[in-house]
Amino acid sequence: METKYSVGLIGLGVMGRSLAQNFARNGYTPIGFDLYPKLPENFNVRVAASVKELTGALSTPRILLMMVPAGDPVDAAISTMKPYLQPGDVIIDGGNSFFLDTERRSRELAKDGLLYIGMGVSGGESGALWGPSLMPGGAMEAWPLVKDMLVAISAKTENGEACVGWMGPGGAGHYVKMVHNGIEYGDMQLIAEIYDLLHRGAGLSNQELSKIFSDWNTRELNSYLIEITAAILSRLDPETGHSLVDLILDEAAQKGTGKWTSQNSYDLGVAIPTINSAVESRILSSLKDERSQAAKVLGGYSRFKGDVEELVSAAEQALYASKITSYAQGMQLLKAASKEYGWDVNLAEIVRVWRAGCIIRASLLSDITEAFRSNPDLPNLLLDETFSSLVLSRQTGWRKVVQTAISLGIPMLANGASLAYFDAYRSAVLPANLTQAQRDYFGAHTYRRIDKEGVFHTQWEK
Numbered sequence: 001m002e003t004k005y006s007v008g009l010i011g012l013g014v015m016g017r018s019l020a021q022n023f024a025r026n027g028y029t030p031i032g033f034d035l036y037p038k039l040p041e042n043f044n045v046r047v048a049a050s051v052k053e054l055t056g057a058l059s060t061p062r063i064l065l066m067m068v069p070a071g072d073p074v075d076a077a078i079s080t081m082k083p084y085l086q087p088g089d090v091i092i093d094g095g096n097s098f099f100l101d102t103e104r105r106s107r108e109l110a111k112d113g114l115l116y117i118g119m120g121v122s123g124g125e126s127g128a129l130w131g132p133s134l135m136p137g138g139a140m141e142a143w144p145l146v147k148d149m150l151v152a153i154s155a156k157t158e159n160g161e162a163c164v165g166w167m168g169p170g171g172a173g174h175y176v177k178m179v180h181n182g183i184e185y186g187d188m189q190l191i192a193e194i195y196d197l198l199h200r201g202a203g204l205s206n207q208e209l210s211k212i213f214s215d216w217n218t219r220e221l222n223s224y225l226i227e228i229t230a231a232i233l234s235r236l237d238p239e240t241g242h243s244l245v246d247l248i249l250d251e252a253a254q255k256g257t258g259k260w261t262s263q264n265s266y267d268l269g270v271a272i273p274t275i276n277s278a279v280e281s282r283i284l285s286s287l288k289d290e291r292s293q294a295a296k297v298l299g300g301y302s303r304f305k306g307d308v309e310e311l312v313s314a315a316e317q318a319l320y321a322s323k324i325t326s327y328a329q330g331m332q333l334l335k336a337a338s339k340e341y342g343w344d345v346n347l348a349e350i351v352r353v354w355r356a357g358c359i360i361r362a363s364l365l366s367d368i369t370e371a372f373r374s375n376p377d378l379p380n381l382l383l384d385e386t387f388s389s390l391v392l393s394r395q396t397g398w399r400k401v402v403q404t405a406i407s408l409g410i411p412m413l414a415n416g417a418s419l420a421y422f423d424a425y426r427s428a429v430l431p432a433n434l435t436q437a438q439r440d441y442f443g444a445h446t447y448r449r450i451d452k453e454g455v456f457h458t459q460w461e462k
Contacts, residue, residue: 004059005031005046007149009067010077011095012037012047015121016067018128019094019153020045026152031057055084061115062089063146070097070256078105087113090142094121096257099171099178103341106138106170115142120167120177122358123155131155133358134164135180135350137173137343155357163357167350168343175337176350179330182261182275184360185254186326187225189278189414194315195229197401201410202304202311206243210234216316221323223362252282261333268336271424272329273417274322281413301409311404317397320364322418324391327368328381329421348372382425391422 009020012034020030024045031046033054039047048054055062062085066077074093081091091114093102102118109116120135121128134154136146143166154164167173198204198212213230217223237244258279265272284291304311331347338345351369354360371384381387391398402419405412424430439445441460449456 003029003057005029005057006059006063007031008033008048008054008058008062008064009045010034010051010054010064010081011067012039012043013067014125015094015128016065017043017045018125019065019067019121019132022129022131022153023149026149028149028152051080052084055081060086060089061145062086063092063149064090065092065094067094070095070101074101074105078109082112082114085112085114088115090115090117090139090145092117092119092136092146093174094119096120096177096181096255097174098260099175102138102171102174110139115139115145117142117146118171118174120173120180122177122180122354122360124359127155127357131163131357133353133356133361135167135173135176135353136164137167137169137171137176140166140169157356161352161355163353163355165346165349165353168338168345170341170343172338172341172343172345175341175343176334176345178257178260178264179334179337180354180358180360181257182272182278182333183326183330184225185258185261185278185282186274186330186414187223187323187360189281190274190319190322190326190418191225191229192281193405193410193412193415194319194401195233197304197405197408197410197412198312198315200301201405201408202308204308204312206233206245212312216319219316220320220364221316221362223364224359225362249288250285251288252285254279254282258282264337265333268333268340270329270333270336271421272333273421274326274329274414277413277417281411299409302407304404304408306404311401314397314400314404317394318401318415321391321394321398321422322415323362324364324381324387325418325422326414327364328387331368331372331381332379346376347378348376380425382422 006028007023007030009016009030009032012032020032023030031048031054033048033051037047064081066074068074068077074097097118106116117136117138121132123132131154134150150164151162154162156162167176195209198209210230210233213226213233217226217230232245235244237247262276262279334345334347334350348369351365355365367386371381372378378384382391398419402412402416436447440447440457444457446455446457
């Protein structure tokens with residue numbers, strides 16, 4: 001009797017291959033298919049010659065995991081599979097699909113009785129192989145069918161908790177992954193700006209900075225991104241003997257999830273300036289030739305002449321405060337999206353899933369999880385007693401870092417935006433009264449008053 005396989009993988013690129021091996025290691029026999037397979041010699045997972053062969057080899061209800069590029073390739077893969085599927089079969093999209101595309105596909109496939117899951121997968125190649133953070137959402141009936149196998153392959157926290165959980169209906173899973181990536185953009189930019197201030201501004205070598213980041217990683221800033229930053233800064237280029245990071249072109253690419261996060265924040269009316277600044281910083285980085293010309297015309301930065309050790313200490317405080325502020329923005333966006341799209345997501349559960357395996361894993365996620373477990377209706381992370389205290393106690397260092405960067409001409413879009421968000425959010429009075437008066441002046445948009453009810457308009461020109 002022919003072996004029936006537990007899960008079929010469509011797309012055997014780096015992520016697909018790694019997940020296939022992860023399934024096999026954890027007792028779920030996979031079978032794969034790829035239109036143009038380029039497989040390493042040691043890849044020991046069976047590869048089908050066609051989608052028909054793949055689907056025919058699966059036990060029922062069939063579970064198929066697509067690891068193909070977002071957009072048209074996902075629709076093409078679904079169309080290829082559909083003729084060989086039956087009601088009750090499960091299709092999982094593990095790529096970075098736009099959440100509204102996932103909502104559409106879920107509705108369309110439900111008409112044929114097919115169960116669709118949009119699943120965020122974070123952790124890169126290593127995570128996919130040894131344990132990623134998984135964020136599935138979609139057809140709730142599919143969750144019991146895939147839960148055990150996803151728990152088996154997922155990352156585990158130090159206390160053994162599996163970093164996978166049901167995010168909600170429709171496109172909730174892909175939305176959560178999108179915001180995860182937005183926070184990731186913000187986190188990376190915050191770190192890059194602190195590196196820039198201490199490297200170009202204060203003149204610290206990459207080897208010195210590697211030790212500083214390694215030290216930071218033993219305390220409250222402990223996280224995957226701080227850890228790899230320390231490793232990157234210590235690496236020398238074998239050909240030249242120079243610091244490798246100094247030889248890398250300063251143009252940062254992006255695949256779209258950060259941009260989607262920013263765009264959706266405007267749709268929902270949620271302020272996420274740290275994440276937006278990170279996206280804008282990548283756009284600015286792409287203007288390499290223009291920036292080089294502008295440096296000749298407009299001048300460059302100046303060198304810091306103060307106490308470097310004091311600046312390093314302030315930088316640690318600033319980075320932590322900015323990081324908290326960035327997470328606060330991301331959680332507000334998730335909260336607003338849950339309400340807008342009717343997902344009823346559990347913020348504590350989302351953060352719990354991010355505690356291991358994913359790119360933004362960090363020690364402070366445990367405290368964020370507890371904050372939302374203690375108060376699921378918490379309006380903003382900055383209002384939690386623990387986090388308000390953490391940020392307020394680091395205010396002096398935070399302001400010193402931003403002020404120093406401004407005085408030196410070192411760009412600090414994300415850290416500056418984080419501090420400005422903090423100041424705006426805690427301000428009982430903002431200058432929007434003047435903005436509204438201007439709107440009424442040129443467009444008769446009306447305004448409300450603080451001393452009486454109603455809507456008013458003034459004839460400003462006499």
